[in-house]
Amino acid sequence: MLPTPTKAAEDSATAVAVSDLRMRYGDRDVLCGVDLTVRRGEVFALLGPNGAGKSTTIEILEGFRRRSGGEVSVLGADPDTAGPAWRGELGIILQSWRDHPRWRVRELLEHFATYYEHPRDVDELLERLGLQEQAAQECQKLSGGQRRRVDVALGIVGNPRLLFLDEPTTGFDPVARREFHELVEQLRDEGMTMVLTTHDLHEAERLADRIAVLIAGRVAACGTAAELAVSARAQAEVVWTDDGQTRRQITPDPSQLVWELQQRLGGPIPGLEVHRPTLEDIYIRMIREGETQ
Numbered sequence: 001m002l003p004t005p006t007k008a009a010e011d012s013a014t015a016v017a018v019s020d021l022r023m024r025y026g027d028r029d030v031l032c033g034v035d036l037t038v039r040r041g042e043v044f045a046l047l048g049p050n051g052a053g054k055s056t057t058i059e060i061l062e063g064f065r066r067r068s069g070g071e072v073s074v075l076g077a078d079p080d081t082a083g084p085a086w087r088g089e090l091g092i093i094l095q096s097w098r099d100h101p102r103w104r105v106r107e108l109l110e111h112f113a114t115y116y117e118h119p120r121d122v123d124e125l126l127e128r129l130g131l132q133e134q135a136a137q138e139c140q141k142l143s144g145g146q147r148r149r150v151d152v153a154l155g156i157v158g159n160p161r162l163l164f165l166d167e168p169t170t171g172f173d174p175v176a177r178r179e180f181h182e183l184v185e186q187l188r189d190e191g192m193t194m195v196l197t198t199h200d201l202h203e204a205e206r207l208a209d210r211i212a213v214l215i216a217g218r219v220a221a222c223g224t225a226a227e228l229a230v231s232a233r234a235q236a237e238v239v240w241t242d243d244g245q246t247r248r249q250i251t252p253d254p255s256q257l258v259w260e261l262q263q264r265l266g267g268p269i270p271g272l273e274v275h276r277p278t279l280e281d282i283y284i285r286m287i288r289e290g291e292t293q
């Protein structure tokens, strides 16, 4: 059966469309009118402080939680009513998934592969995630980082069109994290759409095409890291040397200042450094402004 199109469904270029999403737990509003769109083929990161409502949003998109209000379309269907064929198009990497202590890694992946119409090759998956040596081990004997890799393998074994990753690299060592980032980039090159939550801003900056910042149940800003910098009115610092002295100036428009300095000095600017704000600077500024509103 074809999924019923919803009002929030936009077009074939849209993987996820959310409009005025609301969620209330008891008498507490956790999501207060979230609007966002994820385009097909992009990596979209949802950032926000603890308790901002990221997991709640993701669980609603996955069809694990019923929303209190608003419109949601995921791959053209409403998650509240979509059927098993729709579910087969999704891959999910949860924050923690410790349900399979006695399963051996390969058996678990082979078992999950049978749920899907077009699963990935399990050997290829084990190799891609650096789990060949653990293939015959029970999940309960794996290290935290190795278990997390099994979670990732379970998330993509069904070859999903849309992958949700809830804090995927928690517990990874730096090498595993780097390898995971390379895997995400490969999956994006293969055309997979991904929605990611993370507290690691370097990870968001490296992986995400666009970022939404959720604060107190609302999207405070959404766009590329550069667009977020503009919306947060983030300032850059320009440093140079003049008469043997180090000068610093904070400016929203460093290229204009550099141009003016060049005119004033009549040539190259000694000791020139331009420090643009990092995503972390921008994000912390947004959170602080959100707290004082």
Ligand SMILES: Nc1ncnc2c1ncn2[C@@H]1O[C@H](COP(=O)(O)OP(=O)(O)OP(=O)(O)O)[C@@H](O)[C@H]1O
Binding pocket: 025, 026, 030, 048, 049, 050, 051, 052, 053, 054, 055, 056, 057
């Ligand atoms: N089942 C539930 N019943 C009642 N309140 C809940 C429930 N699940 C989450 N909450 C509350 O909703 C708010 C948002 O939680 P959520 O887990 O979505 O936030 P988050 O942004 O994912 O946080 P974190 O970064 O800590 O994972 C929190 O205050 C949380 O306590």
